[in-house]
Amino acid sequence: MVTREEIKSSSEKNSMASLTGQVPNFSQLLSNKTVMEGSPVTLEVEVTGFPEPTLTWYKKGQKLTADEHLKLLQKETKHTLFIQKVCEKDAGLYVVRAKNLNGTISSSAILHVKVQGKQPKFIQKFGHTTLQEGEDLILHCTIHGKPKPHVCWMKDNVQVASGDVSVEKLGDTYYLLKRNVALADTGKYICVASNEIGKAHCSAFVTVIEKNKPPEIFTVAQTKSEWEDGYFSEVNVTTTELVEAHNAHGVRDQRPVAKHLPIRFKEKLWLQGVYLELERPQEISFSLEHDPVLLLPAAEDQKMD
Structure with a gap:
């Protein structure tokens, strides 16, 4: 049989507890989660205490704040961390800390993210x-x-x-x-x-x-008589990518001629069916659309020579 003094003592203790408050207490702890990349995830705790505890979330020791990617929600005593689309960088150790005037407690869990390979x-x-x-x-x-x-x-x-x-x-x-x-x-x-x-x-x-090795220059230098025989005047070719004349649409006697290369003209060239393209000042490149036909210079051009 409970005496009147015991009832009075119990009532006084409850009154003191209500005045001084209660330390935070988790009625639901965090639990480890494993989710696929791109899936939603929820980490949730339920905490009681008086005054109402303040909760703070951490990931790998860094305090978390809500943003477009991560939401921090509360409904009565339930506190939730929610991510709509988990990515690989979300994986790690999460800690939630509950604190009021009477004490601090924490709960932790590991989030594993399976990456789609x-x-x-x-x-x-x-x-x-x-x-x-x-x-x-x-x-x-x-x-x-x-x-x-x-x-x-x-x-x-x-x-x-x-x-x-x-x-x-x-x-x-x-x-x-x-x-x-x-x-x-x-x-x-x-x-x-x-x-x-x-x-x-x-x-x-x-x-x-080798260091300071000069680039290879292929030079075809022809005399006036050779010009009249059907060859180019002096031409400086800036590469050695050459092919036989019959493969390059060149002139007669199977002389190697550049097929599609930048050149500098030292004298006039009279070629039919030649496409000329200016690359930079005083430099011209040409490509032969078909076999060239050598044209003799006009009389007034001969006088100029």
Whole structure:
């Protein structure tokens, strides 16, 4: 049988509790979640206490605030963190902290995000290049893939040694750097990107030439008599990409002639069926639409010569 004194004591304790308040208490804790990328997710707790606790959310130690991607909601004693479309960067440890004048408590959970795999793809590739001895080689490419691909650099099908080159990564862009290249650095360079979904690669040929080696110039210099025999006057060709005359729509005697190359004319040329295009001051390029017919210069032009 409960005595009158015990009832009075219990009533006094309840009155003191209501005056001093109650520490926060979770009636529902956070729980771990695993969701697919692009799916919605909800992290929810239910907390009581007096005065009403203030809740703060953290992810990887950083305080969270509501924005277009993440919503923080409250309905009575339930507090919710909601993300409409989860992305890979949302994965991690979440902590919610409840605090009032009487104390602080916290609850935590881990959000796992399953990424929809994508095979590596080269968004930007590197290409063939020619360097002189002593110059620096820089190859770079941009690669996308999920999960993030593992990238390996090779030269002539052998993985490059870390001491010979420097391999760097900035975001989705990968770099290979080689200082003071030598002739031995000539070869085929390959970048291989792989993940659990698949593999992709990009390759290019790097040519290293002797330092200060002058570019090759092919020169055809003809005399006046040769002109009259049907050849060009003096022509400076800025490349050695030549073909036989019968393949290049050239003139007779199978003399090699540039097919579609920039030239500088030192004298007049009289050609029929020639398309002339100005590339830069005092330089002209030509392409032959059909076999040229050599025209003799007019009498007044001969006098000028």
